[in-house]
Amino acid sequence: MNSPKWLVVIAVLELFGNTLYSGHAHAQALEPKKANVAAKPWLGIAIDQGSKGVLVKGVLPDTPAEKAGFQVGDEVLKIDKSVVKNPNELINVIGASGIGQTVTIEILRNKKTITKKLKLVLRPDELQLLRDRLVAKPAPSFDLEVIHGKETGSLEKLKGRIVVVEFWATWCPACRATHPRLSEFAAQNPKIAVLAVSEEEKDVLQSYANRLKPNFTILRDADGKSPAAWSAGSIPMLSVIGKDGKVMFVTVGAGDAAEEALKFAASMTK
Numbered sequence: 642m643n644s645p646k647w648l649v650v651i652a653v654l655e656l657f658g659n660t661l662y663s664g665h666a667h668a669q670a671l672e673p674k675k676a677n678v679a680a681k682p683w684l685g686i687a688i689d690q691g692s693k694g695v696l697v698k699g700v701l702p703d704t705p706a707e708k709a710g711f712q713v714g715d716e717v718l719k720i721d722k723s724v725v726k727n728p729n730e731l732i733n734v735i736g737a738s739g740i741g742q743t744v745t746i747e748i749l750r751n752k753k754t755i756t757k758k759l760k761l762v763l764r765p766d767e768l769q770l771l772r773d774r775l776v777a778k779p780a781p782s783f784d785l786e787v788i789h790g791k792e793t794g795s796l797e798k799l800k801g802r803i804v805v806v807e808f809w810a811t812w813c814p815a816c817r818a819t820h821p822r823l824s825e826f827a828a829q830n831p832k833i834a835v836l837a838v839s840e841e842e843k844d845v846l847q848s849y850a851n852r853l854k855p856n857f858t859i860l861r862d863a864d865g866k867s868p869a870a871w872s873a874g875s876i877p878m879l880s881v882i883g884k885d886g887k888v889m890f891v892t893v894g895a896g897d898a899a900e901e902a903l904k905f906a907a908s909m910t911k
Contacts, residue, residue, distance in 0.1 A: 682761035790858025
């Protein structure tokens with residue numbers, strides 16, 4: 642069953658520019674390119690269900706939302722004349738707007754209603770966005786509960802080692818498809834820490850670990866802060882962290898995409 646916290650992931654697929662993957666927040670086969678596909682605008686925010694509207698969980702730098710002064714914790718109530726009560730409604734309203742169009746957004750902040758105006762721009766490629774956001778920068782830190790495996794859940798304690806981090810969920814078929822290879826890789830490369838991070842309930846993850854018995858370490862993020870910090874809008878998302886604690890490589894997807902990440906990590910040990 643999908644965790645409610647992954648609503649933010651489904652929303653992020655649209656607002657963070659998911660041009661590579663579609664469906665229910667997991668990587669699927671690429672569809673043939675179609676001519677004359679309408680370009681989609683974006684805001685540049687991570688969203689989730691709020692108490693009165695749509696909660697802003699993250700604001701990407703150099704985006705319309707950041708330039709307009711959006712803040713984490715804001716709740717979007719209305720876009721122009723359209724009331725938005727959930728992430729899907731917000732996605733639909735923004736998607737129906739035109740690039741270059743200026744919209745007025747009503748926001749609830751600290752129990753006060755304010756308005757922001759911003760001009761919508763073309764959403765960038767998701768993978769390039771991730772790489773611009775993360776590569777060659779210090780990896781967003783986390784210290785998470787270990788559900789299965791021998792590694793620590795603290796990135797800080799893993800400095801000095803190469804680390805592969807996967808964001809995933811048990812309900813994601815593409816994620817599950819990466820795990821036999823990820824387990825094999827972890828067994829063959831004991832000097833590399835391989836961590837798989839999910840927001841799901843402890844019993845769900847423990848049951849999965851008991852069935853698969855992977856050689857990698859499964860971590861649980863109970864509050865969902867690490868996927869937001871890593872801009873993990875599509876899963877499976879794999880990153881490689883160098884010994885200095887900086888992100889060296891990021892990709893999204895199973896199959897060849899995942900293999901590329903593992904080959905990159907292995908190359909760093911030579």
